[in-house]
Amino acid sequence: MSHIAMVGIPAISHILPSLEIIRELVARGHRVTYANDPLVADVITATGAELVPYTSTLPVADHDWPDDPIAAMSVFLDDNIQRYSGLKAVYDDDPADLYLYDIGGYAGRALAESQGRPVAQLSPSMVAWKGYEDEVAAQIWALPGASAYRARFTEWLIQAGATTTDMERFSGHPPRCLATIPRAMQPQADQVDPDVVTFVGPCFGPRNDQGGWTRPADAANVLLISLGSAYTRQPEFYRNCLAAFGDLPGWHVVLQIGKHTPVAELGDIPANVEVHSWVPQLAILEQADAFVTHAGMGGSSEGLFTGVPMIAVPQGVDQFMNADRLVELGVARRIDTADATPEALRSALLELTADPEAARRSARLRAEARAEGGTDRAADLLETFLASP
Numbered sequence: 330m331s332h333i334a335m336v337g338i339p340a341i342s343h344i345l346p347s348l349e350i351i352r353e354l355v356a357r358g359h360r361v362t363y364a365n366d367p368l369v370a371d372v373i374t375a376t377g378a379e380l381v382p383y384t385s386t387l388p389v390a391d392h393d394w395p396d397d398p399i400a401a402m403s404v405f406l407d408d409n410i411q412r413y414s415g416l417k418a419v420y421d422d423d424p425a426d427l428y429l430y431d432i433g434g435y436a437g438r439a440l441a442e443s444q445g446r447p448v449a450q451l452s453p454s455m456v457a458w459k460g461y462e463d464e465v466a467a468q469i470w471a472l473p474g475a476s477a478y479r480a481r482f483t484e485w486l487i488q489a490g491a492t493t494t495d496m497e498r499f500s501g502h503p504p505r506c507l508a509t510i511p512r513a514m515q516p517q518a519d520q521v522d523p524d525v526v527t528f529v530g531p532c533f534g535p536r537n538d539q540g541g542w543t544r545p546a547d548a549a550n551v552l553l554i555s556l557g558s559a560y561t562r563q564p565e566f567y568r569n570c571l572a573a574f575g576d577l578p579g580w581h582v583v584l585q586i587g588k589h590t591p592v593a594e595l596g597d598i599p600a601n602v603e604v605h606s607w608v609p610q611l612a613i614l615e616q617a618d619a620f621v622t623h624a625g626m627g628g629s630s631e632g633l634f635t636g637v638p639m640i641a642v643p644q645g646v647d648q649f650m651n652a653d654r655l656v657e658l659g660v661a662r663r664i665d666t667a668d669a670t671p672e673a674l675r676s677a678l679l680e681l682t683a684d685p686e687a688a689r690r691s692a693r694l695r696a697e698a699r700a701e702g703g704t705d706r707a708a709d710l711l712e713t714f715l716a717s718p
Contacts, residue, residue: 331361331715336416336424336437337376338365339389341558341629343431344373346453349534352376352706362425377664381419383412387433394645399474406478409436410485410500416440417489427715429613437617443490447466447715448661450503454510454626454647457501458520462680466501473704492614498539505714507701511633514654527710530546530701531630533611540609547582552678553613553637554621557628560648561587561646563666564594570621572671574678575599611635619672619682624652624661633660636695638687640677642669659690 333354337344344365355361355377358708364381368389372382377551386408388394401572408679413436420440424659428448430437442449457466467542482496493499505525512528535694542552553572556563567586574582575598582602586592594606610628614620614635624641629651632639641652655661682686702709 330358330360330422331426332362332435333427333429333711333715334420335361335363335431335442336434337365337431338387338405339361339369339370339385340387340433342625343367343390343453344369345452345627346532347431347632348372348376349532350451350507350707350711351378351703352370352534354705354711356507357708357712362423364412364419364434364659367375381416383415386411397472397474399472399478400558402469403474403478403561406482406485409434412436413439417443420444429711434450437502438493438499439486439489440490442492448503449505449507449711451653452506452508452510452526455650456506456508456521456526458515459522460515460517460520461501464499466716468716470497470714476639480678507710510630510695511706512701513556513633513658513694514626514629514651514652517653528701529707529710530698530703531634532704532707533634534704540612542583542609542612542616542690545581549579550618550682551597551613551616552579552580552582552619552621553585553608553610553617554582555585555610555628556587556623556644557625558587560623560627561585562589564590565593566642566666566669568672569637569669569671571595571599571602573674573707575602576643577601577675577678583608583617619678621678622647622661624655626651626691630698631656633658633691633694634698636691638684640664640674640681642666658694660687660694663665687705 351361361378361380362381366385367382370380424444428437428441428446432452438448479496486494506554508526508528509532511530537643584602584604585608588606611631614631616635617637620637621640623644625648626687638703639655641655641661641663643649643652652663656663
């Protein structure tokens with residue numbers, strides 16, 4: 330039995346993509362420890378992994394993330410610096426045979442390098458490609474405050490005992506990486522180093538703990554509307570959705586509104602709409618005909634995995650790029666929030682679901698996403714890392 334350690338962050342969108350990998354590693358007999366905030370202890374320990382607790386400073390409770398890119402990056406750096414000494418104390422006494430780390434949990438890489446242990450990144454989002462530094466990163470490093478951020482990051486790497494002290498290489502170029510997204514969602518996928526990055530696709534399991542959902546017998550079509558977990562304070566958008574799709578002939582609508590919007594703010598709920606603060610999203614998508622999504626990487630991946638055409642209404646961070654990518658793939662329409670009128674939403678749905686080319690492409694991408702191997706392939710690869718570090 331090997332000891333595998335995962336270092337993550339308490340953002341559920343970063344935990345869910347790799348959760349089934351952790352569960353599978355435990356099922357194969359490995360001892361898995363998972364460093365994260367006790368806030369997410371239940372979802373982690375349910376896999377059979379042992380929680381190694383630390384207190385995160387990330388604003389995951391209120392989602393009050395800085396708009397400035399350097400400030401947002403500094404939030405993650407601060408979080409990694411403040412927890413590193415505690416994690417090192419634990420794992421120096423109980424070192425892992427293999428370290429895994431989330432893109433926001435790079436203290437895990439520093440820890441592995443300080444111990445001379447093998448390490449791999451689990452990425453729930455796009456990865457760097459050849460030319461990324463010139464096309465994307467250079468714009469970030471030209472922003473005010475970037476030089477001070479880089480100097481502080483480099484100083485921490487040296488103090489932490491990392492062997493990779495070039496902060497740009499450390500943060501953007503993992504030694505090995507499993508990307509838990511469909512390869513179709515990766516920009517410049519043909520320029521990603523296949524010796525470093527393997528696209529294993531979405532890693533899903535039965536999710537029995539989330540419950541199920543049954544499609545109404547009289548529903549000719551099903552539409553799911555969900556803005557994920559971080560961007561749900563959108564009562565006006567939800568009211569526009571009700572006006573767009575309420576009483577639309579042949580359509581049954583499932584609307585997830587999160588925990589921050591009271592149902593009373595929505596007004597009258599049409600008979601063909603069910604409203605919930607949370608839903609078993611994947612279970613519904615397996616039975617749905619269309620999906621209104623914020624185009625987070627998790628939702629985008631689930632939409633592709635289930636072959637459901639999407640209306641992308643991006644809210645922040647990488648979602649605008651994801652939305653454009655879905656449109657480029659031919660399986661979605663993009664509508665920005667300011668333009669999401671009832672008329673625009675309804676027209677997009679009817680046009681999208683009547684488009685045979687969108688249906689054909691959705692089916693093809695569904696097959697491709699499932700062929701990437703998912704959870705079993707990811708666990709197989711991690712075991713090869715153990716065998717030949």
